Amino acid sequence: MTSLESIQQLIAPELKALNERITSSLTTSNQLLNQVVETYLKTKGKQIRPILVMLSARLLGNGAINDDVISAAAGVEMLHNASLIHDDVVDDTKLRRDRPTINSIWDNHIAVLVGDFFVSTALQQAILTDDIRIIKTLSNLGKTLSLGEIDQIYTAQNHILSEKAYMGIISAKTASLFVSCVEMGGYAIKANDEAIMILRQFAQLLGLCFQIRDDIFDYFEDPKIGKPTGNDLREGKVTLPLLHVLLQKDLPDNEKMTALVRKDNLDNDEIATLIGYARQHGGIEYAYDTMQRLRNQAIELLNIFPPSDTRQAFISIFDYIIARDY
């Protein structure tokens, strides 16, 4: 059993309640929509975000997960999936999680509308809690996520090479989601603000590592994630491994490589050259070192909580995120 599977087992009844809630909230009188939803929900993904909502509620409460936790978890999972559905339209992605996407089975029109439908259903779940903090968190999250993506496009188009800008983008587009998860879990069980604040910091570090790990995939050919190597670079996105290497001005060919990365519309050979450069000069190792550093900071934060299977689950999920190969 992987560490993620043992966490899933720890909260199995809650995950079952979550998936029932997601299905029932997305079921309507419209046959076409029901067909789309049913097909889509066949591939659940890892559900790391709702798991974080639940683990937060468990750690900050007394282990019991109430109905508001399920609502918040369902809300965040549907908001996340809405952005995946919209991403697939925009990137014209045909496969996700080894299955055909909504835009490939139906069309872009249906996929955009279904994404919008997921967003409003997510908000309805937050509203069910009647807790204005949860409603605000989910709504602010929607704004931060779209802003993060637009920031990333701006940074890519303008070839801004800065580790601070990179961290800002992955904080907005990925870590914000993880932070919102633990916040909402805490709000749902009326935890005290100080404990929530500690877990927020943990989730921020976890989210950064999640994205750094995700970005590393782009430096390797891996059929499992269904993405060709160098996809990010093709869109002008310079992620941590290459960024780090380019920022070391004393490396051989640095000037030439920096000029190359600033070119618009890189071809396959140019992408291969840049990826090779990052790998050859320790870019991947630097990214792993960064994750390890953030991981140690994060685990340190957990020390204020007494040992428990839930506290251990937070550590396991961090290690899983760094070590995962898909």
Added chain:
Amino acid sequence: MTSLESIQQLIAPELKALNERITSSLTTSNQLLNQVVETYLKTKGKQIRPILVMLSARLLGNGAINDDVISAAAGVEMLHNASLIHDDVVDDTKLRRDRPTINSIWDNHIAVLVGDFFVSTALQQAILTDDIRIIKTLSNLGKTLSLGEIDQIYTAQNHILSEKAYMGIISAKTASLFVSCVEMGGYAIKANDEAIMILRQFAQLLGLCFQIRDDIFDYFEDPKIGKPTGNDLREGKVTLPLLHVLLQKDLPDNEKMTALVRKDNLDNDEIATLIGYARQHGGIEYAYDTMQRLRNQAIELLNIFPPSDTRQAFISIFDYIIARDY
């Protein structure tokens, strides 16, 4: 001065506050996004939806429009615009209100993200009111709108010819927005539920007529709206004028025309034939008669309110919506 212009004059300071609010809420530290927002906001449209929020607050309150009314009006206008932005991506529309669309100036990716950004900013405006009824109304509205659009696609794909189905669709995709507007205006000034209920019924009839009038445009060539005649039919959507004529089984050629409309992917000649058939057999007149009937019911409802410039404005806006030629 048109009747719409005189209404706009009646609430000019409030409309100014609305547009300032919309601009400030959409302004961020992201230069690219600010550029998109600035370009987009140059073309405001008629702003009928926020006008309805304000008129509702004026009619049900004592004429004064508070800050919550502005927040609700800004929320509904931004949600409406989000769906226009997404529609333009899906339909690959190059021009709206005589100006290039976001997807045509930038690209689909930016346009989908900006639409999502508008949705979450809209919700933040609703949340500012701290009134759970307003938050719920806006969030439910988002769900109803996307459901209405998906219903329409289903009905078109399955060639369902029923006036009841047509009315259900335009109720969900258009009238629901008008109903939400007057509800939120009433909630924002804490009006009594009974008065809100009357205005809801009025707004429902207004919304149906808005869509029926909109659908009639498709039967005529009009460069002002920038749409070729028969656009709806090209997507399989059978609107009221043609629907009514097709449902009269004793008309000459009815069987032939009904078979034709059930064909997928109609060509230009077939579309011209069907439009000619609807016009020749009184389809347009029937749609106008329907609007007149709904208009009279709606005006009747207003009698419970004492005469005032605001009550008159509701009548004017109804007549404007039926008579408008764009």
